[in-house]
Amino acid sequence: MIFAVLGGDGRSAHLCRRLAQEGHEVRAFALEGAGELAGAYAVPGARECVTGADCVVLPMPVRTAQGALFAPQSSAVHGLGEVLGAIAGESLLLGGRVDKEAQAMAAQRGLHIHDYFAREALTVGNAAVTAECALEILMRETPATLWRSKVLVIGFGRIGKLLAQRLHGLGAHVTVSARKDEDKAWIDALGYAYADTRALGGTLGGYDIIVNTVPAPVLTETLLREVRADALLLDLASSPGGTDFAAAEKLGLRVIWALGLPGEAAPQRAAELIKESIFNILEERYGTA
Amino acid sequence: MIFAVLGGDGRSAHLCRRLAQEGHEVRAFALEGAGELAGAYAVPGARECVTGADCVVLPMPVRTAQGALFAPQSSAVHGLGEVLGAIAGESLLLGGRVDKEAQAMAAQRGLHIHDYFAREALTVGNAAVTAECALEILMRETPATLWRSKVLVIGFGRIGKLLAQRLHGLGAHVTVSARKDEDKAWIDALGYAYADTRALGGTLGGYDIIVNTVPAPVLTETLLREVRADALLLDLASSPGGTDFAAAEKLGLRVIWALGLPGEAAPQRAAELIKESIFNILEERYGTA
């Protein structure tokens, strides 16, 4: 198959390499700064890139706040409209985290952008990558080890589940907090200690490490006052996070707020997941890819 | 608190012991055959049992097909109506797997039976118990060990999830089959091999042990023909199971269909989960139990 990969960060570069490695023809545009693309070849224009391609892969996210193609590895700025204008109707068009604006721009040109990021499989895989990247941060930042540490994971969504499992495997003493009786039962069935997210007061002084995964104001100033001065706080919740960062700073606590970990700390694995998501879409559309 | 426990199997007996052990007054009715109740005391009549009780606990299930109180540990038969008639309105009334008929009978007397089994927490806990009981069966029935065995778990619901985790911990080579892309991603993220439940054909000859958890016709005669003669099949799916048992017998395969494992093989832990479910209900109703 012929793939056209336009823009994107390190993940797009790894995606090019991987697709080429698997024997596809891969044309890359607006990835000049990404280094050696091993088998994929760079083309200077969007039109050249997409013409005749079976599958056009836009980046994640598709566009910048200014409406340009998201292309941090390129020194030039390319309007998204210009790129979309070059695409023929018969190509399968894909993009990540496609917003309404971008979708509307595509529709104007009679195109539809399939969102490879909106698939549950990719979301779960990204959570696995995020969990491991979180471990890397914790290992780097603590002068102790996760082994023997008392760790609280707040929230039992995808990331909470996978992070708890991995911390447990590393020999940490893991407590997971949640709200639902059902989650309590799962936490118990999987062998971790349980805490009630609504009743953390009076317990936080017991932890060496606290990781929040809940995108709601959980770690308020009142609670943060209980945290030990030598504890480490990591917030993985999407904006605006779940920690009162101002209060934490005032109290002199060490807080790290980490977003977008897969693309930053494990772009190759993140690209592999995107590749799998793309092939799932291809398979649904055309049968065996 | 004063608890009245009426009827039930070994779980009800363990429930009595546990409640008594925790300092509650416990009256047992229709449990004569259950052995020593350690602190709980047996009373000869339903009325005597429930009068003044804060909490009346009916069994799981509440009634037999004939409409009597489910009381396999009692030699006498007690009409459910008779038992309900003895209960005063101020008692909290609880039962397990309450069917419409039983609920209607209660309503006629101005009562409502709260179902301690309908709570997700108990369902998850029961899945954990079922998973372990399944391991016990597999260990008993195989002349090999789970360690080193190639095991296929069909289905990634509650039991499938917890069974896969435990098999993995015992050193089995675990493949989990599911249908959804999302489940595939979870199976992968948790470190097991994945198979597509819709495409098991041509793979079944490779397994030493196959456990079905899906309540739908999965293991058809066509598939069963692939299973090795010395393989072990365990079906945990509720009636009518997921295996063509007639075909399996014809083919000379060893199949075990196991239902109601927690009550049978681990009644004490099952009773502990029921106790926790009851206290969750009490807590929601009265605040701290």
Add this chain to the structure above:
Amino acid sequence: MIFAVLGGDGRSAHLCRRLAQEGHEVRAFALEGAGELAGAYAVPGARECVTGADCVVLPMPVRTAQGALFAPQSSAVHGLGEVLGAIAGESLLLGGRVDKEAQAMAAQRGLHIHDYFAREALTVGNAAVTAECALEILMRETPATLWRSKVLVIGFGRIGKLLAQRLHGLGAHVTVSARKDEDKAWIDALGYAYADTRALGGTLGGYDIIVNTVPAPVLTETLLREVRADALLLDLASSPGGTDFAAAEKLGLRVIWALGLPGEAAPQRAAELIKESIFNILEERYGTA
């Protein structure tokens, strides 16, 4: 290759099947009661069995207390001398748990019995099988589950190590007791709780399940007095065990003393390990087997 398998229990029968399955010529003697041997063929006399065989496999143990070939699956009694007399010098002769007497009898005939059980690899494998068989017993005997149970494993030898790992994987709360500082460090590094075997007094009341693996008087009457009436005791130590069984009985405690588990509860896997041990010996002797 031509294998002659003489006498033995269910493991010898599984060994025959496995060797035949792998394409070897297998002759079985004194295994009449072992059922279908699937590809191996039974021969009526020892001489017929061993003549021309590349490898002669005696059972584990080689002989009974009365000096006969250990052959519980045969209704006849065969003197070990008679069997050894039939063996030609060029065959490789193997046996399990070869005692001095048996070795001397072989030496008189110019033979040497290589002990497949004396190899560390088999010993470790057998410990893994024993650990799983111990889990099976515990699951069967407890009305609770290993999940959530407080388990003490006394001793951190091969079986203790592998049992602790598997219990941990099943969600038990595992404490391992040992004597050496080094073992304490390992127990800690692997994520279990530690207790000092010399200072168990005052702690035993806290366990639901206690498993002894130490072949020395550890669970004395004084200690047994602390054990809860509903606790379960399992002794895996070879004769005379580590428990004061008389005292335990007097105190009304439930104790199981289990010996020879691999051969009894998992003969197929045990036979597989013996097979591997035999091939290790062959490989050392002849290069690639």
Add this chain to the structure above:
Amino acid sequence: MIFAVLGGDGRSAHLCRRLAQEGHEVRAFALEGAGELAGAYAVPGARECVTGADCVVLPMPVRTAQGALFAPQSSAVHGLGEVLGAIAGESLLLGGRVDKEAQAMAAQRGLHIHDYFAREALTVGNAAVTAECALEILMRETPATLWRSKVLVIGFGRIGKLLAQRLHGLGAHVTVSARKDEDKAWIDALGYAYADTRALGGTLGGYDIIVNTVPAPVLTETLLREVRADALLLDLASSPGGTDFAAAEKLGLRVIWALGLPGEAAPQRAAELIKESIFNILEERYGTA
């Protein structure tokens, strides 16, 4: 108790803090650059530090190649003889990795240095810390994740054992190579894949990550030629390592040689282990510390 801590790196500083936290009087000398010592107090002279101390703690290692006290956190140089001369005979004297020279200098003054590093418990604990630090390096250096990676761990000593366990817990596909049949059996019993260290040829191209723990020339140029260009190599073996680093460089492979990880990447946990080792020595000497 009164502790005198002299010289040392970040671990000594953490040791001071921890001892002070536990209520001991702690005097620190030659640790001026180590930051806040939280409860311990810095003293300007060695004599002042050790006078009246119950326990004098020398660093790890005790001395530099030039014969001075190992004190990287101090701008001044202190002769080891000068320090030893200040110590009275009744103090318990401890040090880490005490070489013959240092021990001889102590003996001249009628002193004996107990080596807290020569204890097996600390060695095992340090291996656990090293294993986790190795994970941190691997996570940082790979653009993929350990999850889903094919990892070869060469050697099944302390670090190999603990590293394999933790990699397995993170969802890596772990192969461990060793030489002894016994180790093969353990690797198998614990659920990892096995490879023979003497026969790695022809297999190395299959790994994403290779970690050597064997202090012998294992990864020769011939073998390194098989390693994929995008693979990651980590050598944890003490000098001279087990990798032909020159050949690796020539071949353009990415190799990291990491030594002394606990002190560098996890000084707090490393100090905790030293503290425990010191208290083990105290306990043996004086009974309950």
